[in-house]
Amino acid sequence: MTLGLFDGYGVELEHMVVDRSSLAVRPIVDELIRRFSGTYEGSFEDGPIAWSNELALHVLETKTNGPAASLGGLARAFQTSLQRIERALSPMGARLMPGGMHPTMDPRHEFRRWPHDYADVYSAYDRIFDCSGHGWSNLQSCHLNLPFANDDEFGRLHLAIRTLLPLLPALAASSPFCEGRFTGWLDWRLHVYRHNQARVPFVTGHVVPEPVTTREQYFAEILEPMWQHIAPFDPDRLLKEEWLNSRGVVAKFFRDSLEIRVLDVQECPPADLAICALVVAVLRELCAERWRDLEALAALPTEELAAVLWRTAKDGEQAVVAHAGLRAALGLPPEPSTAHECWRILADRVLPDIAGLDPLLEPPLHALLEHGPLARRMLRAVGTEPDRESMLRLQAQLADCLAQGTVFGA
Numbered sequence: 001m002t003l004g005l006f007d008g009y010g011v012e013l014e015h016m017v018v019d020r021s022s023l024a025v026r027p028i029v030d031e032l033i034r035r036f037s038g039t040y041e042g043s044f045e046d047g048p049i050a051w052s053n054e055l056a057l058h059v060l061e062t063k064t065n066g067p068a069a070s071l072g073g074l075a076r077a078f079q080t081s082l083q084r085i086e087r088a089l090s091p092m093g094a095r096l097m098p099g100g101m102h103p104t105m106d107p108r109h110e111f112r113r114w115p116h117d118y119a120d121v122y123s124a125y126d127r128i129f130d131c132s133g134h135g136w137s138n139l140q141s142c143h144l145n146l147p148f149a150n151d152d153e154f155g156r157l158h159l160a161i162r163t164l165l166p167l168l169p170a171l172a173a174s175s176p177f178c179e180g181r182f183t184g185w186l187d188w189r190l191h192v193y194r195h196n197q198a199r200v201p202f203v204t205g206h207v208v209p210e211p212v213t214t215r216e217q218y219f220a221e222i223l224e225p226m227w228q229h230i231a232p233f234d235p236d237r238l239l240k241e242e243w244l245n246s247r248g249v250v251a252k253f254f255r256d257s258l259e260i261r262v263l264d265v266q267e268c269p270p271a272d273l274a275i276c277a278l279v280v281a282v283l284r285e286l287c288a289e290r291w292r293d294l295e296a297l298a299a300l301p302t303e304e305l306a307a308v309l310w311r312t313a314k315d316g317e318q319a320v321v322a323h324a325g326l327r328a329a330l331g332l333p334p335e336p337s338t339a340h341e342c343w344r345i346l347a348d349r350v351l352p353d354i355a356g357l358d359p360l361l362e363p364p365l366h367a368l369l370e371h372g373p374l375a376r377r378m379l380r381a382v383g384t385e386p387d388r389e390s391m392l393r394l395q396a397q398l399a400d401c402l403a404q405g406t407v408f409g410a
Contacts, residue, residue: 002256003147005157005287006280008067010145010257011074013265013272015082015402017058017089018097023395025105026094027057027112035088040116049081055122056137057112060085060096067147071277072358078269079405086403097399099374100175100189100264101138104391111137121238128199128233134178135196139189142172142263142272144279148256155213157258159297160286161249163329164279165208165262166308170317170339171275174264174374180391182384186316186375189264190309197246202229206306207262209247211298218251248309262309266374267401267408271364277357278343278365281350282330291331300325312339317372344369360405367410377409 017026030040033051037044042053050065062081068074082096089095111132113122125131146161148154173187185191190207197203203226212218227240234240242252248262260279266272285291304323311319317340321327327334331349332342347369354361371377381397382390401408 002149003067004149005153006284008147009071010064010067011276012061012063012143014054014059014061014140016097016102016140017060017094020093020095023392025058025102025110029053029057029060030116032088042117046081048077053114055114057114071273075270075273075358075360095399096402097395098265098267098402099398100140101178103177104180105138106179107132107134107137124238129197135192139193140265141261142265144260144276145257151214156287159211159294160283161258161260162209163286163297164282165248166305167312167339167342168262169312170343171368171373172263173316174266176375176379185314187264187313190262190313200229202226203244204246206302207248208302208305208309209249210302267398268405270360270405271407274361274364277354277361278347281353282346292329297329316376364407367407371410374408381409
């Protein structure tokens with residue numbers, strides 16, 4: 001069945017499996033899945049939520065089991081499935097932990113690659129890009145998938161997401177720490193993500209994608225050149241697939257959807273779904289050309305949008321957004337303001353559309369708009385020079401938030 005704009009939603013959440021006592025990563029996702037499915041194949045269907053593996057053996061992905069008709073109710077469905085996982089991990093001496101990055105992991109010694117199905121693909125990535133760094137082995141995100149029915153809808157949605165992308169870290173940043181230290185960035189995950197394929201830089205591009213508006217143009221300007229760039233390193237053509245593309249939003253033409261990939265995973269599913277709901281509500285307005293027409297959105301220069309993205313990735317909601325074209329495209333006043341003020345304006349416009357969606361989303365929305373992204377709240381809790389005890393306490397609190405479905409630091 002073909003789904004049109006906002007007719008369905010796919011949400012994917014990545015979490016870390018960690019030791020219950022030390023909170024260090026535990027590479028046992030294959031054993032967890034085997035206990036339910038009976039095999040080491042990397043998937044299991046838990047009713048409306050499916051589980052699957054990722055490249056790193058300590059990362060588990062939960063996702064909608066097919067497109068959901070609404071974002072309403074998904075927070076509870078994810079929470080229920082994650083609590084089932086928690087119960088299964090407990091006798092294994094493990095638990096789940098949220099956050100865009102494990103704040104103390106040393107991937108040089110702790111990373112283990114998924115060794116089962118698709119191992120040849122993961123091995124090719126490792127050979128070409130060296131997956132032992134944080135940009136591969138230590139980053140967890142929320143992916144939001146939105147469908148389109150034809151080229152017109154694809155073009156509208158792609159331009160809309162591309163326009164909003166630079167402001168998303170101001171909502172979703174949750175990775176301020178790396179190897180026990182404050183990085184100076186609220187979204188260090190995005191920083192390492194943009195460099196993880198530096199050997200073939202076209203695979204990631206500027207993270208903000210080019211303003212393409214049709215399937216044919218997407219293949220001609222993004223996919224075909226990307227496959228040409230990777231070909232000298234991939235003689236067996238294992239990576240000549242759509243999923244090689246690592247821009248911040250990517251087209252999945254095999255299911256006619258666009259996938260947003262710049263959102264750090266939050267402390268609990270209600271927080272992830274609150275962000276998704278706010279993003280979708282603003283994207284609806286952009287697709288409808290409420291503030292500017294599609295030509296104006298397409299005219300926004302890619303590198304200039306990327307510069308805004310890196311400011312919000314570094315400074316989160318406190319980043320100053322001064323780009324006149326972007327502000328106009330979002331219907332914001334022309335005077336520069338913080339990303340926090342931008343989101344307050346946008347949220348005030350669309351909150352009536354979100355209010356009746358799901359009461360579980362109200363507390364995290366309030367926390368985001370009043371207290372800033374999770375990364376800011378993490379910094380308030382332990383400061384910029386935390387000791388090991390403070391970091392362990394923070395990790396335990398975040399893991400408790402995930403288990404209980406509660407908001408951190410609000």
